């Protein structure tokens with residue numbers, strides 16, 4: 001096991017000995033977080049004008065396929081979470097913050113799903129390739145339909161604002177608990193080897 005240093009402990013918000021998410025839950029959380037960090041800026045950049053065609057194509061391929069991986073990981077996460085409830089929050093946490101945390105977490109699940117599913121529908125109903133799934137021979141789950149593709153595109157473009165707001169709230173709350181309060185909330189999800 002990696003040594004626990006005072007600085008790594010401070011970042012995690014408390015000693016790592018309290019109840020924590022399981023290694024699987026923590027692994028899924030951080031892999032999805034990294035995938036979102038990678039795919040969101042590419043999604044925003046790739047729809048801007050001025051790219052050379054090969055560069056833009058590469059960004060689309062990256063964004064679409066990482067998006068599908070996120071969708072699969074989120075399904076896995078949801079099933080895992082329903083079977084393995086999260087560890088309790090510290091008793092010191094006020095009821096209002098418990099409710100806010102619970103609401104933000106479920107809203108994040110909902111909006112990440114909405115983004116991934118609307119992206120999938122936008123591409124497949126629009127008749128565009130989805131390289132990874134196509135290579136595996138996975139058939140389209142939606143019919144070819146330009147109207148449906150346009151509606152999915154509008155949902156994808158609008159729901160991103162809800163996602164940005166939720167990520168801001170989520171990271172802000174984590175920073176508040178991990179750096180200001182140091183009350184053990186963040187250490188429940190912090191990578192164990194580092195905390």
Ligand code: HEM
Pocket residue numbers: 036039040043044047063064065066067068070071112113115116117118119120121122123130153156157160163
């Ligand atoms: C959680 C996963 C995802 C996130 C957070 C995400 C985020 C974004 C963002 C922020 C944009 C820019 C929207 C704009 O400026 O109008 C975008 C565009 C786009 N995304 Fe995603 N996306 C996700 C999953 C997917 C998936 C799974 C696909 C397809 C399989 C996909 C396909 C697209 C396409 C085609 C565009 C360009 C929209 C258009 O103009 O047609 N995305 N995405």
